[in-house]
Amino acid sequence: MVQKIIHIDLDYFYAQVEERDNPKLKGQPVAVGGSENRGVLATCNYIARDYGLHSAMPTKLAKEKCPHLIVLPTNMQKYKAASTIIRQIFYKITPIVEPLSLDEAYLDVTDVNLHQNSATLIAKEIKHQIFTETQLTASAGIAPNKLLAKIASDLNKPNGLYTIRPKEIDTFIHHLPVSKLFGVGHATKKKLSSLNIEYCHQLQKLSLSTLQAHFGKFGNSLYYYCRGMDKRVVNPSRMRKSISVEQTFSSDLNSLEACQTALGKLYPKLLTRISNAQALCISSLVLKITDNKFNKYTLTRQAHEASLEYFSLLLPMIITRTAHPIRLLGIGVQLSEKENKQLSLKL
Ligand code: TTP
């Protein structure tokens, strides 16, 4: 039985909400984010993207690239209000909704008896309802699985809609860059490019055992993903248990001071991820390191908020566990199951 999955993703979400609420911003490059003094962009509209601007770019650099950029502070209350309306629209279509963040969700519409069960027409209707009720545009991807639905929603952004039918999968996947596959980040991409692999059809030539040898458990997923296959189901009860960010450094870090500097750069990225997640409570902070001998260490401490001060305090405790330089640093938070409590953030 073929699944019908829709992935919906609002366009330049925070900035679009700001544009909607202040029509004077229309036609101008607009970003939402922190101040020029050490802040980063949460996002920016497509006019600003034409200048090379993107999420997580330091605001100072963004202003250099686009001097007439309008940078607005985040207003989470407004984004959460829009998100609530959007989710209600999803739940009117099906209970099988898996929200990924405030502005993104998967819907399994395999058994939805609307529009003669055409997932494309259902997606059109969802886009239409979102626009009618929030005046915001969304992009939709429609495909037989989560992997392809998410890739498809990105193809005609903004205000896009793209359907991949079962018989189109082979052609579609053939020339897809491997970097588009779920879970392929910077490190995996680099490793694949050292094997001269850039596109899925090249990845398809590697056997399952070769992929497992290079990428461990993820090699198994890669084997199926590069064929456009994905067995993951839309999980309506899925709640994020943790949020983290990590960085592998091009040259190893040799001192606590260097690690503290790296921590200072990672921390704002963690905060933006936390603020974009579903509202749950923080139960602990997690630090992890990998040294240049590939020894891994993790430190977890109970906490109800993510603060740079506490991460900085914990850092020496984990660093001293190894005598070797550090190649990877990660920080994160574990979330408890309790819902409806405010996330506590120290910005
Ligand atoms: P995204 O869906 O990744 O981006 P977007 O909606 O701004 O743009 P598009 O989907 O059209 O490419 O993220 C949704 C919101 O999450 C975004 O509007 C702001 C927030 N966000 C951050 O705060 N920091 C980040 O690094 C990212 C990627 C997103």
Ligand code: CA
């Ligand atoms: Ca989005």
